[in-house]
Amino acid sequence: MLALQILIDGFAISSLYALGATGFTLIFGVSGVLNLSHGAIMVVAAVIAWWVAGTFGTGAYIGALAGVAAALACAFFTYRVIVRPIQDSGAIPKEEKEIFVLTGTLLWGIMLQEAVAYLFTDNPKTVRPLVEGVVMILGVRTPWNEILTAALSWGAIGLLYLLVNRTRTGKSLLAASMNPRGLTLLGFEMSNIYVLVWAIYGILAGIAGVLLGAFLGVSSGNAGTLTASAFSIVVLGGLGSVSGSLMAAYVVGYLETMTAYLVSPSIRTVPVLLLLVLVVYLRPQGLLGRR
């Protein structure tokens, strides 16, 4: 009974982690950017979905769409106004671009977080779920929303997989992560590819944010934790490796759920952190990382 409960809850939360981390690792794989405003963008998506659905009475679906659109807008802004100018800047030495992108996106994340706290207060908000009701799975009460969360997460990841492996545009993304110079020589415009990656990222982060808001609820104070958990999952799986991130998301999701149910919710994140330290020392390239 408890085992099944852990299995179901862990699966839902892990799928959500996987979705959140996929976008994060995609950006890193293709353009080498670690986006520290990730958590804040997810929070924006959830809060906008909550606000639109609640204030205008548009229903959960329009709200969710608005949330994803907001995340997309934030992602574009992050790229255009922060990441791109830093990468193009002649005043920043090449070896320091990374720290500038990190600091820049970190500051931008704090700005988003504070803006959300100012406009919508920092109380936790729960987005109205797309579907209501509960279902009994072998005696475990499971909200439909939890099942939908897992299904939608996997749906989005599946679409991404098809896009990357089956379409010409997607293959250019893959090529960009392997050899950007070669791709440029073939006549592809790198900046178009980066815009595309950020657009995909925005949509993925938006869906993840809205689902998280409906599943667990979100407050502006969560932004940092969300970024940290995406970062840890991605490093655990291997930076830039999407399949590694998916696997790591499940390791983290289940480890957290088991700790919360079997030991104590207050140390929920501790085993994950210890595992992370261990992996980084013993196998710095992560579970499935190359290099």
Next chain:
Amino acid sequence: MLRSRTFQIAVPALIVMALLPLGVDGYILGLLTLAYYYAVFAMSWDLLFGFAGEVNFGPSFLIGIGAYTAALLNHYWLWPIPACLVAGAFAAVIAGAALAVPALRLTGPYFGLVTLVAVLLLQNMIVLFAGITGGEIGLDLPDVLSIDDNTNYYYALVFMTVSGAILFGLAQSPVGLILQASGQNATEAAALGFNVAKHKLAAFCISAFFSGLAGAMLIFYMGTASVGTVVDIAVGVNVIIAAVLGGRRTIIGAAVGAIFLIGAGELLRPLGQLATFVVSAVALVVILFFPGGFMGRILQSGGRE
């Protein structure tokens, strides 16, 4: 040395700061006292980042270890303050070395992540053992540095000046140049016969020493040690923003950035919740348009620096 730009800027500024207690009230002095401790945090971070080229995302791990070691010794065993400060600083060095020896084998984002995780673990441990450490509420200390504003102010000012001078001197010394070379191109520096790992480890330990000492001084100034003031990620983020804002690889710039950050936070207090937003926005603009920071432009036009 005497003719260097940094010296020409620092000495008049220090004289003004030393004379401040004659003209301003206790509240502003208290604020500056806090800013001076932050300045030491930021300067030690700059030694590691600006010179050794390592991004330490967890300055508050070192600060927190120093602060909590001192706090626990003072709270439970009633050690006198100087002994606590020394113990705190050395605990930070030991913890820093324990973190750095394996972590320095990693590079870039991995090193950053390990330092970040170290902070999260420390924070979790403190909250977990709340019975001993006081948890979220914090640990009150039987001793404080002083109850007089002026005395506290001078303690902080002298501490900042001495630490700044040592860190700056170190950065300008041959060791500093080797560090800088290791940070910019580790392979080439190693090919020239310098032991890159040893120098980076030394930089980490020195950074840890001053961070830990400053953390311990800070809690004896405040009279209480709490997660929010010395361990929280937000503390580390402020330190990093201060150092980058003031101008990396200048040491002095980090101090200017820290004083600016604390001062701006206070000036913007009427804005309420928006204050952090505005400070972050200003920092972002500086990073985007003046990547050298406040001091970068002033100092770098002066030649060797």
